[in-house]
Amino acid sequence: MTRVRDLSEEQILERIVPLLPRGSATLLGPGDDAAVLAAPDGRFVVSTDVLVEDRHFRTRWSTGYDVGRRAAAQNLADIAAMGARPTGLVTSLVVPGDTELDWVTGLARGLADGCAPVGAGAVGGDLSGGPCLVVSITVHGDLEGRSPVLRSGARPGDVVAHAGVRGWSAAGLALLEAGLVRVPLPAVPLEVTDGVLLEDAWERLVAAYLRPDPPLAAGVAAAQADATSMLDLSDGLLRDAGRVARASGVRLDLDAGAFAKDRDALRSAARAVAAATGLGDPGWGPGNADIDGLVDQWVWAGGEDHGLLATFPADTRLPEGWTAVGQVHEAGPAGPVVTIAGQVQDVGPGWDHFRA
Template identity: 45%
Template sequence: MTEPSPGSTSDYTLGQIGEFGLINRVARTVRQGHAVLIGPGDDAALVSTPDGRVVASTDLLVEGRHFRRDWSTGYQVGRKAAAQNLADIAAMGGVGSALLVGLAAPADLPLSWAKDLSAGLADEAALVGASVAGGDTVGSEILLIAVTALGDLQGRAPVTRAGAHPGDIVAYAGELGWSACGLELLLRDMDGPKPALARHRSPEPPYEQGPAAARAGATAMLDISDGLLADLGHIAEESSVAIDLDPAAFPIEDQLRETARKCGVEVLDWVLTGGEDHALAACFPPDVELPPGWHVVGRVSERAEAPDTPLVTVSGHPWGATPGWDHFGRS
C-alpha cells in the first residue's frame, strides 16, 4: 500500500468533471471486499451479515478542524477517515466489513485529491478485509468527509462501555501520545520524529486487538479518540465505577520523551489526553491472561459516593491538564 505520488492524475477539478464523472472515475473503480455483494452503482449497497447483526459507526472530518490539506495528502486523509471508524468497530469486538462515504467538496477541488482520498480509504479498509461499498457526493463551500463503517461480530457478544467491574484491570493496546506529538510539531512548524507526524496524519489502530480482547473476556472496551482520560471516563460513567491509572506503567519511547522536553510539554499530557492515536482501552477480570500487545496501566474500583469525586484519577489524584478533546470546546 504505497501512497500515490503527487501529480499522478490529471489536474481536472470536480467542477469540470461533475458529480457523475467523479463517481465513474473514483467510486466505481474501488475493489470490493468479500462482504460487499453489490457495491457502488445502484441505489444502495448490499452487504452480507454472516453474524445476523451489524455493528455500525459514523464519523465526520471537516477541513480545518480535523485535517489540513497543507499538512496532509488526500491519501493520508483517506487512511485517517477509514481508521477512526474501523477502530470503533474493533472496540466493540467486531471486524469491519464495509464503509459508506459521503463527500461534500468545493467545485475547485482537484480530481487528483479526490482519487487519492479514495485510494487511502480503500487501502485502510483492506487491512481488515473491508471496502468502500457506496456513498454520496455534494457540492459544498467546505470540504467534509462523512464515513459510516459496518462490521461483523462473528458470533461474539458486543463489548460495550458498561461492563467494567470493581477489581478489573485496565489495559490498552496500540500507541498513545504520538498523534498529539505530531500535531504539536505541525503547529510549531518544527522537525521531529517521523512516527509522530505519520501517526497524526494516518493513525494505525490495532484492529486485531479488539476481537482478541473480546475473546479473552474483556468486560468493557472503547477506541481512544479523544484522549485516554476522557475516554476511560466514558467507561467509568457507563459502568458506575472509578478508574485509577499508574503513570509508571506506560511504556513511553525515548523519542517521545525527548520531543516533549524540547516542546516544553509534559510527555504524560500527550499520552493521557492527546487522543487520535486510536489505540484501544479495555477492562478485564484480574485473572484473565491478556492477549500479547496489551499493557496493564490501571485498576477499576468502586465509585465514591461524593458527587464531585473524579471518575478517572492518576496515582489517586485528578490529572492537572484537560482530560481530552471535546468537539464543542475543551473540557
Template identity: 60%
Template structure:
C-alpha cells in the same frame, strides 16, 4: 512517512469543477475495494452486504476541513486513511470485525481531482487488507472538504463489548499508542515536522490496533472503547458508564512518555499532557477480569476501583493538565 506538505500542484491538472459527478465517480470507484462481505457493490441505489451473525454493528464519524485536518499538510491519502481508521476503530471497540463502509464526500470545485483520487486510495489502503468493502456513499459540492464515513461490523456470534461492563478489581489495559498523534500535531503546528517524523506520520495517518478488538472480546474483556479524544476523557466515559473509578499506574505509562519525550523537549511541552489528554491515536482501552491472560497487543496500565463513577486517577490522585478533546469546548 508521507511528506507533511502537499505536493506542488500540477499545471493544468483537472479540478473537481472540471468534471461531472459521473465522471468523478468513474475515477474514484475503481480504486475502492469490494470487500469480503459485499454482495452488491456500488452502482445501484444502495449496496447489499451480508450479516451472517443476524446483527450488525454500525457507527458513523465525520472529518471537517480545518476542524479535523488541514489540507496545507494533509494529502488526500492521509485524510482517507484517517477517515477509515477512526470509524473502523469504533467497530473494533465493540469487539466486532469491520465488514464495510459507505462514504459521503463534500468538496469544493477548486479541489484538484487527484486529491480526491488520493482520498480513495487512502480509504482502500486501510480497508482492502482487512477485507472491508467501500460499498457506496454520496458526493456533494461544499465550500470545504467534509468526509463522513459510516462503518459496519460483524460480531461473529459474540456479545458486543460495552463501556458499561467494567467491574471493581478488573485490570485496565490498552492496545496501541498514547500521545503520539498529539505530539505530531504540535510539531506540525510549530512548523517542525522534521523533529519527529514518526509522530507526524502517526498524526496524519493513525494506525489503530483493529484486530485487537475482536481479540479482546474473545479473551473475555468486560468493557472496551476506542481512545479518540484522549485517555482521561475517554477513560472517564468508560468509568461513568460502568460506575467505577479507573486508577492508572504512572509507571506503566513510562514507555508512552519516553516515546514523545524528545518532541516535548523541543517544543517546551509536557509529555504527560499528550499521553493523558492527546486524542486521535485510536488505541483501545479495555478492562479484563483479574487473572485472565491479556491478548498479545494489550498492556496493563491500571486497575478498576470502587468509588464515585467517572473518575480517572493516576496513582490514586487526580491528574492536572488537559482532560482531552471536546468537539465544542476545544
C-alpha cells in the same frame, strides 16, 4: 491540472469507484440505489464519523490520501472497540469545485489502504459540492456471534489494559504546528506499530497524527478474551477512561509508570517543540521548560491516537497487543472517576468542535 468542477459527478465516480476495495462481505457494491452487505450473525454493528476541513484536518498538512487513511482508521476503530470485525463502509463526500481531482482519488486510495488490513469493502457513497471538504463515513462490522463489548461492563477487580500508541498523535500535531517536520509525508504508507519508537523518529509521530493506524485486530482479540468493557481512544486517554468509569459506575486507577517507555520516546520531540515554540501554551504545564509536563499532556490527554482501552477479568492472560495499565475499583466517595496512583484526575473538558 484537473479540478472536480471540470468533470460531471458521474465522471468523478468513474475515477473513484475502481480504486475502492471490494471486501469479502460485499454482496452488491456501488452503482444501484443501495449496496448489500453480508451480516451472517443476524446483527451488525454500525458507527458514523465526520471529518471537516480546518476542524479535523488542514489541507496544508494532510493530503487526500492522509485524510482517507485517517477517516478509515477512526471509523474502523469504533467497530473494533465493540469487539467486531469491520466488513464495509459508505462515504459521503462534500468537495469544493476547485478541489484537485488528485485530492479526491488520493482520498479513495487512502480509504482502500486503511481498509486493507481488515478486508473491509467500500460499498457506496454520495458526492456533493460545498464550501469546504467534509468526509462522512459510516462503517459496519460483524460480531461473529459474540456479544458487543460496551463501555458499561467494567467491574471492580478487573485489569485495565491498553492497545495502540499513546501520545503519538498529539506529539505529531505539535511537531507539525512547530514546523519541525516536513509534509506531505511520502505516499508510501509509513509503518506505525506499537513497538519501540526511535528517539528521533518524528515522522512516525506525524504519521500517527495524519494517518492513525489503530490496533484493529486487538479489538476482536479482546472480545474473544472476554473483555468486560472497551472503547476507542479518540478524545484522550483520561477523558475516554472517564467515560468507562461513568458508564460502568466504577473508579479506574491507572499506573503512573505504565507509559514510562512512551514518555522516554516522546521526550526528544517535546524538547524540540519546547525549543521551537517557547512553550507558550499555558496548557502545557507550570514551567517554561516543563518537558515532562508536555510529555504527560500528550500521553494522558492527547486526542486522536485511536488506541483501545479495555477491562478484563483479573485472571485473564492479556491477548497480543495489550498492556496492563491499571485496575478497576469500586467507585469511592469521589464517584465514578479516573485516578492515577489514587489521585483523582480532571478528565474534562476535551475537544469541543463548536468552540474551535
